[in-house]
Amino acid sequence: xxxxxxxxxxxxxxxxxxxxxxxxxxxxxxxxxxxxxxxxxxxxxxxxxxxxxxxxxxxxxxxxxxxxxxxxxxxxxxxxxxxxxxxxxxxxxxxxxxxxxxxxxxxxxxxxxxxxxxxxxxxxxxxxxxxxxxxxxxxxxxxxxxxxxxxxxxxxxxxxxxxxxxxxxxxxxxxxxxxxxxxxxxxxxxxxxxxxxxxxxxxxxxxxxxxx
Numbered sequence: 001x002x003x004x005x006x007x008x009x010x011x012x013x014x015x016x017x018x019x020x021x022x023x024x025x026x027x028x029x030x031x032x033x034x035x036x037x038x039x040x041x042x043x044x045x046x047x048x049x050x051x052x053x054x055x056x057x058x059x060x061x062x063x064x065x066x067x068x069x070x071x072x073x074x075x076x077x078x079x080x081x082x083x084x085x086x087x088x089x090x091x092x093x094x095x096x097x098x099x100x101x102x103x104x105x106x107x108x109x110x111x112x113x114x115x116x117x118x119x120x121x122x123x124x125x126x127x128x129x130x131x132x133x134x135x136x137x138x139x140x141x142x143x144x145x146x147x148x149x150x151x152x153x154x155x156x157x158x159x160x161x162x163x164x165x166x167x168x169x170x171x172x173x174x175x176x177x178x179x180x181x182x183x184x185x186x187x188x189x190x191x192x193x194x195x196x197x198x199x200x201x202x203x204x205x206x207x208x209x210x211x212x
Contacts, residue, residue: 011103011187016194018209025182025198025205029106030068032184036099048096049075051086059086065097066123072178073108074115076123078140079171087112093177103187108179115174124168132166133157183210 022028036044045065052058061083067074073095077084087093095108124132137153144150157166179200186194195210 010189011193012189013103014186015188016184016186016196018196018207021184021196021207023205023207025179025184025207026068026070028184028198029182032099032102032104032106033068033097036102036104039099039101041099041101044099046097047073047075048094048098049083050094050096051083052090052092053086054089056090059083066174072110072176074119074123074174074176076115076120076172076174078135078138079114079173080140080142082141084175087175095177105185105187107181107183107185108177109181110177110179112175112177115176117173120173121168123174124172129166132168133161135172136161136166136169188212 022031033044043064046062047065048060049063050058050060059082063075063077063083065073066076091111091113093110093112095106095110097104097106099105124135127135133154136157138150181200182198184196188194191212193212195212196207197210198205198207200206
């Protein structure tokens with residue numbers, strides 16, 4: 001087996017300058033996201049969500065982006081999960097998108113709030129029936145005795161909703177991350193990457209280059 005330290009790649013696909021970057025980071029995100037979609041990247045909306053508890057102990061996991069608006073970046077989960085408990089105690093979070101095929105990364109730092117019940121209801125009803133049943137069936141992040149318990153919950157909920165609409169449980173719904181910082185990273189040769197950062201200041205975005 002080769003040494004882990006010897007694993008490397010030289011990034012040469014593109015460059016990214018201040019003049020290339022849009023004045024609005026939301027527009028810049030949309031431009032890069034659309035390019036990633038056009039490149040047919042698998043799970044293009046997958047993003048790392050980093051949270052921390054009230055003591056500052058961090059944790060991270062991959063979740064799926066489900067919407068972007070002037071309110072922020074939208075995703076959904078169980079409100080009783082580990083990450084939800086951390087977000088309830090500490091509303092400062094970070095997101096990371098990494099599209100290796102384009103040699104690009106986007107970092108976002110901001111605050112998170114719950115989506116409205118109406119927004120959560122609308123998204124929940126757009127999900128496949130199996131996913132809606134799954135939301136009812138999984139006590140997310142709780143210790144369970146076996147896989148069979150989870151499968152039994154699924155079967156019980158299939159019977160429960162056999163002749164009725166599978167509506168959203170109150171313990172499941174959306175969150176919206178309101179960015180205060182964006183960083184757009186374009187891989188460059190010899191680790192001299194392009195990094196353009198946007199920082200919010202009095203409702204305006206300040207754009208600046210960072211050293212790699």
